[in-house]
Amino acid sequence: MPKPLPIQFQATDLAALAGQKGRIAVLSEPGQPASPAFRRLDRLTKGALGRAAASEAFGKLKPGEALDLAFPPGIAAEAVQLIRLPKKADQAQARKAGAAVGKTHGAAGSLVLAEAHPRAADIAFGLALRAYEFDSHKTGEKTVPGPVTLMAARPEAVARAAAPMAAVAEGVFFTRDLVNEPANVLTTHDFAARLAAMQELGLDVEILEEEDLTRLGMRALLGVGQGSESPAKVVVMQWHGGPKGEAPFALVGKGVVFDTGGISIKPAAGMEEMTMDMGGAAVVAGVMRTLALRKARANVVGLVGLVENMPDGRAQRPGDVVRSMKGDTIEVINTDAEGRLVLADVMWYAQERFKPRGMIDLATLTGAIIIALGHENTGVFSNNDDLCNAFLAAAKAEGEGAWRMPLGEAYDAKLKSRIADMMNVGGRDGGAITAAQFLQRFVKPETPWCHLDIAGTALLKSDSTLAPKGATGWGVMALDRLIRDRFER
Incomplete structure (x- = not known):
């Protein structure tokens, strides 16, 4: 690479x-x-x-x-x-x-x-x-x-100032490489192996296999990947750079290595770009790499759910009902709204196991956010003004476009299901908001949380100032800056 x-x-x-x-x-x-x-x-x-x-x-x-x-x-x-x-x-x-x-x-x-x-x-x-x-x-x-x-x-002073930036650059490159890789190369096995290799940098890396996920009750995540030959995995990366025993900050990423849409299959035109549907997991991986390389003085845990969404005879169907790790039941109306199912279980697991001081999830989640914000800004949703404002400030400082979007109880009505606790989609209008509203159901009230919908910013069809066309690595710089400014002493 x-x-x-x-x-x-x-x-x-x-x-x-x-x-x-x-x-x-x-x-x-x-x-x-x-x-x-x-x-x-x-x-x-x-x-x-x-x-x-x-x-x-x-x-x-x-x-x-x-x-x-x-x-x-x-x-x-x-x-x-x-x-x-x-x-x-x-x-x-x-x-x-x-x-x-x-x-x-x-x-x-x-x-x-x-x-x-x-x-x-x-x-x-x-x-x-x-x-x-x-x-x-x-x-x-x-x-x-x-x-x-x-x-x-x-030159010595410039070299000292540039050293932490070099670590960030390597994290950005790692993210770009992952997003650019074709899906026949970056399978769930390969993705997990690349993350496991970061143990040599000082990260603690743990791979949860399907039997582990079944035992934990992650049936929302498992349902997404049940039509694929590539097994679902959750990879947990821990960086212990802060005070011993201090609760970590959690980063959670959607890692759909290829998204056909499942039974609710996508149109053929443009489907080749769905190799980038693991962009959220790639950003989490890039941030964790950066933190290890620059020896960040903070405790951070990165968790990614790795699946492939394929339409075979075992695949999840529209109308199926799955039970999340939290215990809530979900009626799957559209199998192409799969990322929120993956995140729901991984976010809940992150909170149950690590009791984090805050949590940010990242996902190439909705086309609706591209309609709303184009390719200039990531959509930011949050239950906590303090964390949200800190992230927006970090993103602005690093020149990575981000814009806060609304949440509200009125949007919940669109997720009401006749036969389960909720549906996984709420219609076309406000699609990015109802997706975030769905995710908020899996955030504990005491957890400060932001959801970053990076569907429009993870991969571009033209050059940007700091990247050639293709994967941008958006988010690595902003999240590293947030951790430096907010959590490191």
Whole structure:
């Protein structure tokens, strides 16, 4: 699996500019004094850099955007990227600037002249995130990315600031890899094995098999996977970085490795994207990896329910009634509303076993949230203003779009069943809300809880600022930030 590019941090060496064979990125801003590196490159390129910086095209760029000078005269570099970035740039602008380098990084390598920029670590982080590529299943000769060197006035200080960001980047990559994998590779067996391998990072990992789930009474979850050859599993990952005996914070993820819709089968067009229906579990896994890599000083437990929703002769039918671990009965109206059945049992198990100080679940749960919010924001539902506001603040700080959606008793009426305690769907109108309302029935009153519907943000059909098209890794940065800000001392 790909890992973030290693970045070397070095003191600024103006003498090395002429011989750099890859790409050189230099920061500038109209109206600000030229940096020493800029002046050196301008002389080497016989004034080409200065003319580019004075051009109308550069003046129209937004902070973080780049203008390329291909094969400039006087130096060996294949290109010089002139990136507009003021000294007072914010975090998002600095990461965007780094992403401009990462997007074009190639075999010859990249040299980034950050000099004394206060956001140098964020520039490196943006570069690492955008340089991601998922090519595990492509044959033929592959381009090996060249080295990345970031030159700064105080390289040791920048390296220290960048170290925890490198752990986050690896967690994001892990999440993206999982979401991008095809379902014939990422079976429930393979998924569980990849999580079990994280024991070498210091996580305690436990895999609950179908017999364990049957004994626990997780029949809502088991019903989803009963039509598949891949057995259902629940994986529990624990990170013990906080005070001994302190209740953990819980993260719960939906891990449907492929979703045909079951007997309520989906249309063929676009079904190939349902390899991403385990996106919630992937984010939980990426966060847990990040916490272990950066040795987070908090107690966190991540639980994921892994199933495959297939329509064979044993598959769950519309009209079936299943009993959850909690004991409530559920009439299955639509077998394609399966994620909430998985989460209901795993969330209840998390609360029964760990008595968490709070809980957040993540799921690619509804198409309705995409209708409501598009692909810019994750839908956030919560029973606790304090936790919800803390998460929204963390998401905003990390540039990950999130928007709070309503809950309310009036929506419960839509889930009323004639023959069971509830139905698993409540109709098309307010579909994302009734799904969250369903999940809230499996949250104990004393548990602060947020539900994150990431159906619109987990995978994109076009590039974003920090990721190529495909899996985004949305949520790893925000949740890591929440844990750092709220639970670590």
